[in-house]
Amino acid sequence: MNPLDRLRPAALAAPESGIVAVMNYGRTLEGVIPLWTGEGDLPTPAFIADAAVRSLSAGETFYTWQRGIPELRQAIARYVERTYDRPTSFEKIVVTGSGMHAIQTVIACVAGEGDEVAYIGPTWPNFAAAVGVAGGHAREVALDWTAEGWTLDLDKLRDAIGPKTRALFVNTPGNPTGWTADLSTLEAILGIVRETGITLIADEIYGRFHYAGGRAPSFHDVMEPDEPIFFVNSFSKNWAMTGWRIGWIEAPAAFGTVLENLIQYSVSGVAAFMQRGAVAALDEGEDFIQLQVERAHKARDIFTEALLSTNRVAVVPPAGAFYSFFRIDGIDDTRAAAFAILNETRVGLAPGTAFGPAAGSFMRACFHRRLDEIETAADRLQDWIRRQT
Numbered sequence: 001m002n003p004l005d006r007l008r009p010a011a012l013a014a015p016e017s018g019i020v021a022v023m024n025y026g027r028t029l030e031g032v033i034p035l036w037t038g039e040g041d042l043p044t045p046a047f048i049a050d051a052a053v054r055s056l057s058a059g060e061t062f063y064t065w066q067r068g069i070p071e072l073r074q075a076i077a078r079y080v081e082r083t084y085d086r087p088t089s090f091e092k093i094v095v096t097g098s099g100m101h102a103i104q105t106v107i108a109c110v111a112g113e114g115d116e117v118a119y120i121g122p123t124w125p126n127f128a129a130a131v132g133v134a135g136g137h138a139r140e141v142a143l144d145w146t147a148e149g150w151t152l153d154l155d156k157l158r159d160a161i162g163p164k165t166r167a168l169f170v171n172t173p174g175n176p177t178g179w180t181a182d183l184s185t186l187e188a189i190l191g192i193v194r195e196t197g198i199t200l201i202a203d204e205i206y207g208r209f210h211y212a213g214g215r216a217p218s219f220h221d222v223m224e225p226d227e228p229i230f231f232v233n234s235f236s237k238n239w240a241m242t243g244w245r246i247g248w249i250e251a252p253a254a255f256g257t258v259l260e261n262l263i264q265y266s267v268s269g270v271a272a273f274m275q276r277g278a279v280a281a282l283d284e285g286e287d288f289i290q291l292q293v294e295r296a297h298k299a300r301d302i303f304t305e306a307l308l309s310t311n312r313v314a315v316v317p318p319a320g321a322f323y324s325f326f327r328i329d330g331i332d333d334t335r336a337a338a339f340a341i342l343n344e345t346r347v348g349l350a351p352g353t354a355f356g357p358a359a360g361s362f363m364r365a366c367f368h369r370r371l372d373e374i375e376t377a378a379d380r381l382q383d384w385i386r387r388q389t
Contacts, residue, residue: 011133014129015125017354018125018335018350019036019125019351019354021335022349022350023036023037023348029343029346030346032347032348033347033348033369033376033377033380035366035367035377036338036366037350037366039236039237039240039366039368040240041368041370042292044240044277045240045288047280047284048239048278048280048285055273055277060272061273062272063269064269064270065269066260066263067256067259067263068093068095068248068270069272070090071275071276071279073090073094073095075279076093076095077089077090077093078282079282080093080220080250083208084220084221086220092252092256093248094248094259094260095247095248095269095270095278096246096247096249097246097266097267098246099203099232101245101247102233102234102248103127103201103203104130105249105259105262105263106251107134107201108262109230109262110167111134111136113136114135114164115165116138116139116164117137117139117166117167117168117201118157118160118167118168118169119141119168120140120141120143120168120170120171120172120174121140121143122143122174122177122352122358123171123175123176123177124175128140137164139160139165140356140357140358142357142358143179147316148316149177149178149318150179152179152181154185154189158192158196161196167201168192168198168201170189170200170202170203171206172204172216173206173207173210173319173321174320174321175323176323176355176359177359178320178321178325179318179319179320180217180319180320180321181217183217186217186218187222199229200219200229201230202219202231203231203232204216204219205233208237208238208293209237209293209296210319211293211300211318211319211320212319216319219231228255230249230250230255231250232247232248232249233248234246235247235281237322238285238289238292239289241277244277245274246274246278295371298371299368299369299371299374300317300318300324300367301317302378303365303367303377306375306379306381307324307326307382307385309382310386312328312329312330312386313327314326314329315327322366323365323367324365325362325364326365328388330388331388332361334351334353334360335353337363338363341384345380347377347380347381347384349363
């Protein structure tokens, strides 16, 4: 008997990450500029790390609150109130062991074997994979690529929701496309959710990386008080804490006990010293966020202009997030191209094939790095693109 026959088909079907495949290969190469993954190059600021160290030194190494320490839940509620200018109770906040854990927990709440969850794509591949592992089916509603960028066909979205659809996942600003829904689009999406009775899962992790100024439009701006929306978020991007693995869910307080139970049966709570660092991030980190957004804005423009100057790349400056998602004329196999570019230029990119069928001809670069590195990476890519026949 094959040992793998003992495992669930849904687990066996979990796809290999096309991003990780390129990363694992590139880790062995010298001089790589790694634009393949969704993080910047700045380490966690000292004021955040020092708060965690103080907590460790004070002996906060025991089991803690399943929903998160009260101080962190209150700090998140204050952050939500400041950011979205609407009152929020800490009872609506549950701390999770990363943004991915927040997503998995919400999926476990709303969908299981045989259920469908629709999502607007191309998007981060981990979401669809998590639905599949749970026994459900993730159904992509693909954005349309135009000369002005990515657009959403609302009729296509409405038609994708059927009798088995339990939820809709919306990531805006989006990874990898940078697509950012305006207020009228958010209102229309929420209208479809209300009409069909499904649940909305809103991933607004990149909401602060918005290049038109201020934060991006949010479902917070168009929802009713206590509307049954799950917001999933993370400390990873805004505060350079990708390796910490800490996030949160914001949802109606009525869901709190169910969420707490699911956390109990997964990670049993997030380490208290990590949560102390997260409190410092929220209460003291606004200047750091602004620094990151300003730097990413400059990097976006440098990278976009370099690609456009080749006259062989289809790309628009993303409205949000920190990725360039572009198509090179004549390149159809982006997985092979990612490895070729890595070998020949030492620039690490993510192939569009990693982000679903609508993205296969595109490539993703995370430009959230030092400007001199972005300039060097852009120069290398320019040369490579011009050499292709």
